[in-house]
Amino acid sequence: MAKVTAVGLLVGLLALPVLAAPRQDFPRTADGHPDFSGVWQSLNTAHWNLEPHAAADGGVPQLGAQFAVAPGQGVVVGGRIPYLPEALAQREANFRNRLSEDPEGKCYLGGVPRSTYMPYPFQIVQGDGTIAILYQYATGLRRLTLGGSDEAPLDSWMGWSNTRWEGETLVVEVSGFNGQTWLDRAGNYASAAARVTERYTPLSPDHLQYEATIEDPAVFSEPWTIRMPLYRLVDDGYRLLEFKCEPFAEEKLYGHLRKPAE
Amino acid sequence: MTTTRCLPLLPLAVCLALAGCSEAGQPRTSWGEPALAGVYSEFTLAPVERPVELGTREFFTPEEAMAYQQRVLEAADQDDETVAGTPEDVHYDMGTFSLSANEGKFSENLRTSIITFPANGRMPPLTEEAVARQQARAALRTGHEFDGPEFRSLSERCIVWTSTLAPILPGGYNSNLQIFQSPGLVVIQGEMGDPRVIPTDGKPLPGNLLPQWNGTSAGRWEGETLVVETAGFHPAAAWRNASEHMKVTEWLTRVDADTLEYRFRVEDPHTWAEPWGGTYPLTDLGGILFEYACTEGNYGMANILSGQRALERAATEAAATEAAP
Amino acid sequence: MNRAVTHRGLLRRHLGRLLLALTPLLPQALLAHHAFALEFDVNSPLDLTGTVSKVELINPHSWIHIDVKDAEGKVVTWMIEGGSPNALVRRGVTKQSIPLGSALHVIGYQARDKSPKGVGRTITFADGRELFFDGRVPGAGE
Numbered sequence: 262m263a264k265v266t267a268v269g270l271l272v273g274l275l276a277l278p279v280l281a282a283p284r285q286d287f288p289r290t291a292d293g294h295p296d297f298s299g300v301w302q303s304l305n306t307a308h309w310n311l312e313p314h315a316a317a318d319g320g321v322p323q324l325g326a327q328f329a330v331a332p333g334q335g336v337v338v339g340g341r342i343p344y345l346p347e348a349l350a351q352r353e354a355n356f357r358n359r360l361s362e363d364p365e366g367k368c369y370l371g372g373v374p375r376s377t378y379m380p381y382p383f384q385i386v387q388g389d390g391t392i393a394i395l396y397q398y399a400t401g402l403r404r405l406t407l408g409g410s411d412e413a414p415l416d417s418w419m420g421w422s423n424t425r426w427e428g429e430t431l432v433v434e435v436s437g438f439n440g441q442t443w444l445d446r447a448g449n450y451a452s453a454a455a456r457v458t459e460r461y462t463p464l465s466p467d468h469l470q471y472e473a474t475i476e477d478p479a480v481f482s483e484p485w486t487i488r489m490p491l492y493r494l495v496d497d498g499y500r501l502l503e504f505k506c507e508p509f510a511e512e513k514l515y516g517h518l519r520k521p522a523e
Numbered sequence: 524m525t526t527t528r529c530l531p532l533l534p535l536a537v538c539l540a541l542a543g544c545s546e547a548g549q550p551r552t553s554w555g556e557p558a559l560a561g562v563y564s565e566f567t568l569a570p571v572e573r574p575v576e577l578g579t580r581e582f583f584t585p586e587e588a589m590a591y592q593q594r595v596l597e598a599a600d601q602d603d604e605t606v607a608g609t610p611e612d613v614h615y616d617m618g619t620f621s622l623s624a625n626e627g628k629f630s631e632n633l634r635t636s637i638i639t640f641p642a643n644g645r646m647p648p649l650t651e652e653a654v655a656r657q658q659a660r661a662a663l664r665t666g667h668e669f670d671g672p673e674f675r676s677l678s679e680r681c682i683v684w685t686s687t688l689a690p691i692l693p694g695g696y697n698s699n700l701q702i703f704q705s706p707g708l709v710v711i712q713g714e715m716g717d718p719r720v721i722p723t724d725g726k727p728l729p730g731n732l733l734p735q736w737n738g739t740s741a742g743r744w745e746g747e748t749l750v751v752e753t754a755g756f757h758p759a760a761a762w763r764n765a766s767e768h769m770k771v772t773e774w775l776t777r778v779d780a781d782t783l784e785y786r787f788r789v790e791d792p793h794t795w796a797e798p799w800g801g802t803y804p805l806t807d808l809g810g811i812l813f814e815y816a817c818t819e820g821n822y823g824m825a826n827i828l829s830g831q832r833a834l835e836r837a838a839t840e841a842a843a844t845e846a847a848p
Numbered sequence: 849m850n851r852a853v854t855h856r857g858l859l860r861r862h863l864g865r866l867l868l869a870l871t872p873l874l875p876q877a878l879l880a881h882h883a884f885a886l887e888f889d890v891n892s893p894l895d896l897t898g899t900v901s902k903v904e905l906i907n908p909h910s911w912i913h914i915d916v917k918d919a920e921g922k923v924v925t926w927m928i929e930g931g932s933p934n935a936l937v938r939r940g941v942t943k944q945s946i947p948l949g950s951a952l953h954v955i956g957y958q959a960r961d962k963s964p965k966g967v968g969r970t971i972t973f974a975d976g977r978e979l980f981f982d983g984r985v986p987g988a989g990e
Contacts, residue, residue, distance in 0.1 A: 386708055388704045511680070811937070
């Protein structure tokens with residue numbers, strides 16, 4: 262009996278860092294899980310650069326300080342992204358060409374995890390058996406099936422998400438990326454082989470902790486993790502508005518094919 | 524749903540004929556609302572508009588419906604070849620990609636049309652104002668159809684697919700949608716469209732709506748039925764020539780485990796002299812919707828514009844050659 | 849040979865034949881995503897055989913890239929346009945369904961700008977097998 266108790270205590274102690282205690286003050290679904298439904302947004306400069314960065318020129322002189330890069334402490338656990346040497350060269354090339362090559366400028370979907378920390382709100386719709394995440398930017402949508410475990414049939418921009426609960430944490434395994442998204446405006450990137458594990462955990466009634474671990478042996482020497490709070494939008498009557506940026510990217514995408522002026 | 528069963532249509536047809544169709548023992552969400560979530564096919568074997576010669580006749584007999592159904596499917600599967608060297612032949616094979624007749628996922632339907640009012644089952648004629656608007660738009664395009672992306676259609680530009688705006692009417696392929704539902708919220712996403720966010724708390728639409736391609740929606744429950752009001756459309760959406768003043772009301776009711784009844788009403792006095800609307804079933808698709816990232820893969824827009832530039836260059840060169848001594 | 853359908857062709861062929869003058873499919877069906885005859889040249893027919901070097905099962909249209917050897921043995925990569933893959937996914941097609949290196953036979957039309965692009969009117973494996981599905985509409989002719 263004492264042995265069982267000791268083992269039980271050990272297991273309990275080991276489990277403590279992994280499983281947060283259920284909060285009394287966070288909304289719950291009928292089956293007792295946290296209910297993440299609502300509109301959320303990150304508040305940081307991760308969309309500029311996941312790594313720590315000083316203030317910097319944005320590279321568009323006409324916009325001057327409006328498009329300058331604000332400083333940020335970074336969101337990468339451990340500070341730096343562990344690129345393989347040849348992959349770092351690609352990141353540097355991305356950075357040099359960012360004004361023309363960043364998919365964000367083309368109104369292309371942000372992928373995962375970038376869509377989470379783009380400077381726009383997103384809405385989690387947590388229903389029975391299915392969760393949808395609607396991103397204001399480019400009207401992106403992800404379908405998360407609870408309990409799914411299958412592989413992506415085809416590659417996609419927003420990936421293929423399989424979801425499970427670990428106590429208070431919603432864990433989302435994402436794969437099946439097409440390798441065409443970036444991770445931020447600084448040219449950080451992953452390949453189509455990337456596997457992303459997201460973790461959403463309540464921090465307070467109006468805050469979540471968001472973590473995403475990125476594993477991609479083609480690009481990084483080891484898996485690495487970003488971590489940031491997400492903030493609930495509590496404005497009265499807040500609605501997720503539509504941000505269809507396709508018309509605003511047309512000149513960038515097709516201007517060179519326009520009929521020349523006579 | 525497959526095509527060979529016709530008799531089970533009768534209860535559905537009766538159901539569709541009545542207002543407020545509902546059944547006892549409807550499934551509920553875990554928080555107690557009628558459960559509407561699912562993935563559905565919009566494709567149905569009734570045309571949007573009733574053939575003129577049918578007048579005010581709303582329903583086929585089951586035998587007529589079977590015969591019509593067969594003709595629709597055979598038309599989609601027709602044995603005629605498109606003739607090589609004709610414009611019709613310049614297309615990929617829909618069947619190879621399983622896109623014909625919405626991949627066989629459609630609802631049987633005894634109705635002679637989706638539109639049920641006005642009584643002739645057809646859209647009312649456009650008002651003079653709408654015709655003038657349409658002509659003005661066409662005039663701006665004439666002679667400039669390939670000058671730049673802004674002269675191409677909204678679907679070529681990957682901005683909206685009019686088959687996914689409110690009211691939802693089935694289109695050529697990928698005529699499917701998914702409904703997500705959480706407490707106080709319903710989201711409808713057409714397979715090729717944007718998500719429509721519909722609060723279901725019963726609050727009315729706000730005034731001073733910002734124009735949105737998908738409009739702004741407000742929902743409320745009336746018993747088993749979700750009632751959705753949508754307005755505030757972007758003026759350039761021009762769904763079937765509508766103005767930005769178009770208001771759409773939709774009713775969604777679960778009929779059985781596989782079926783929702785979808786009813787709609789369209790009003791826009793700037794476009795049609797009278798409101799119009801109709802109904803058709805949404806049936807369980809038995810499959811998932813896959814990501815429709817349109818602008819990301821839109822090689823076609825670049826090809827169309829560059830093709831036109833090539834034609835223009837060739838014409839200029841030919842003229843220069845002719846003019847040369 | 850050239851089976852299957854364009855919706856515009858449908859309306860022309862069948863309006864006269866149906867007992868009731870019905871729109872066989874819905875008016876929206878008449879509007880293709882875009883007019884292929886504007887992107888590709890009806891006067892530039894293609895008959896190509898090549899090996900698959902890239903498969904883009906994407907929206908709004910799929911593109912299959914094939915390496916084609918010309919008479920001198922030079923290899924040109926052609927991009928061949930197909931349909932949306934969404935229905936294929938529902939019928940079990942995956943990105944493994946067309947292995948790289950497969951030999952494909954394409955009959956179609958070349959891009960208007962004369963680049964190595966075309967629309968595949970029929971795409972089959974070079975050994976005659978269907979690429980994905982045979983195009984029969986479920987329920988027709990039963």
